[in-house]
Amino acid sequence: MSLATTLPANDMGTPSSGVSKAYDATSPEHVVMMRTFYEKVFPYSLYYHWLNGGHSETTKQFQNREFSFTVGDDVYIRYQSFKDQAFMESEFLRLCPSKIDIGAIYTTRPRDKKSVLPSAFQPKEKELVFDIDMTDYDEIRTCCSGGDICHKCWKFMTIAMKVIHAALTEDFGFEHIMWVYSGRRGVHCWVSDERARNLSNEGRKAIVGYLEVIRGGSHQERKVNLSSQLHPHLQRSLEVLKAYFKDLILVEQDVLQRESGWMKMVKMVGDEEMRKELQNSWAKEPDSTSESKWDTLDIVVSKLGLQRKGWKLAALNTVKREIIFQYTYPRLDDKVTTGINHLLKSPFCVHPKTGRVCVPIHPDQFDTFDPLAVPTLDQIIEELRQVEETSGESSPNSGPRKSQLATQTSLRPYLKVFEEFVSGIRRQAQSELNGKFAC
Structure with missing residues (x-):
């Protein structure tokens, strides 16, 4: 059964930044909503298992991963890392970041960067990533410009995803690929295969060179x-x-x-x-x-x-x-792909300009995905309120109940896409573990 979901379409030709009329990222209400989002909605378990390479026990693949946060009044904090899932959750709740970026896996924990020699703190691996931004099509599109998008120009993103996905799977043999809506005007691609993560900067440049057609x-x-x-x-x-x-x-x-x-x-x-x-x-x-x-x-x-x-x-x-x-043809931001230490916005962030959640896109959904129908923060919070009113529960819960809350919102189909992606990585990790024991 396909996880692709056709979402309601808006007026085909109306430019939109996707900004909810009630959404204001600077308001006190926004801070409260973000805290609720991190408390009750963010998919911590799936997120952790993705960045932990599908393993059940915490590995250096997770512990040595760099995260960066944008908090408060645009305060940017780099070189954050977590010892386990529980610590990550507590830090997300404590800092309540308006934006999360994911970086490389280093030779030591990023939060220890200042206590080690520069030679002991080097980027070791990272997913192969791609960033495609609609503004790079401004010289072509006539319907919108800048941060605005509509269903007409979104087709450029549809084409880009189809072309690059085919190359990654058919030409390079990659299997664990996740496409993510950036929350405003573009898409990101994360290739989590071990071969992809271990690519050098030169290897990443070679792949960009293979894909790149538009130059100048x-x-x-x-x-x-x-x-x-x-x-x-x-x-x-x-x-x-x-x-x-x-x-x-x-x-x-x-x-x-x-x-x-x-x-x-x-x-x-x-x-x-x-x-x-x-x-x-x-x-x-x-x-x-x-x-x-x-x-x-x-x-x-x-x-x-x-x-x-x-x-x-x-x-x-x-x-x-x-x-x-x-x-x-797709227009790539080559610097995002070729630099192993380059950070990229995390899935399931809430975009600070639009209030839209950065949701994964199933490959079967490339043609039907509607960026203007993606759930917004205020929409999700209202859905949570209605769920809690119906169930009679309003206090934050832990464990299964908290996970179930998120699946009762309009994020449900996107969480299913993420779950399918992470399940593939977990199966691969288990298969490799079984192979080691067999030896």
């Missing part, structure tokens, strides 16, 4: 250069991109509607003769739809193709593919 800053017009014969990863990715390109880029984003939009695409074309032909053709029919202008590109390619041979013809035929890649 905002002032570089042509960011994609493809050979006529595509690598299998790029060929597989192209099939995903093509499935979305027409509706997303030509219809919903309508990128060729204005002259500024079509001139941007013209400048992406490497062939000078084709650039001139396109510019002239589109200028003659400025009011034609983006779809019609795209069809004109086909006509121009066919016309010039009759005059070309060899590599010149092959180069001409790559133009459309390069444009499709530049408009839709």
Whole structure:
């Protein structure tokens, strides 16, 4: 049975920051709600077993892990670590952080950093992580900009998750992969396989290099250069991109509607003769739809193709593919991935700008996940209040009762996704333990 859940959709074209109208991260009420969240909702057991590598007994994989907290009035605290799950829970409740970041596993406990020599405190391992932010698509999307998102531009995230997930599973053979909504305008990916955790910075750079197609800053017009014969990863990715390109880029984003939009695409074309032909053709029919202008590109390619041979013809035929890649292929923040000591926001944080919980996304749910329907802090607290009113219990509980409270809120489907992910890691750890005993 799939854990994917289709959530209610909002107006398809309305930009939104996802901020709840009643949500104010600076208010005293927010602090009280956050304390309740950490007291009754946060999935400590699953979280602990994930970061403990699926083991029942606490290991250095957990004890030597760096956490950082943002508390109070934007006070940032690094190099926190915990001896066990109970201590982690008590510190979360004591500090009530507005943001939690997860870092590397070090050679010694991060909280002891000041008492050891620098050479004795080195990052040893960390999950392979990816960060994809919607603002990196601002030069492409026309519906929103900055921190705003809508269902139209969220499709860029859907494409990114599909393309990268396929590469990680099919090309690299990774199994323990968790995608997480950032709480506002992007997604994070955590690869927890042992091979991934033990990658050096160079190994991480190699994977980024394998995945990266779009190169160059905002002032570089042509960011994609493809050979006529595509690598299998790029060929597989192209099939995903093509499935979305027409509706997303030509219809919903309508990128060729204005002259500024079509001139941007013209400048992406490497062939000078084709650039001139396109510019002239589109200028003659400025009011034609983006779809019609795209069809004109086909006509121009066919016309010039009759005059070309060899590599010149092959180069001409790559133009459309390069444009499709530049408009839709994932845009990675390589620094997040390549630096083993780089921290990344924790799952199940509450985003301080939107109040939305950073929830995991099941791979079966890439197409149906709705970032604007993700539970907010105030929504969850209200649901808890209703549950406690119904049950007649209002005091904080420990053990199973506390876990059951969270599953009676709108976080339930996301907790199931997290549980499935952690269960896979625990099975792997148990299998390895059984193998050692068998020897």
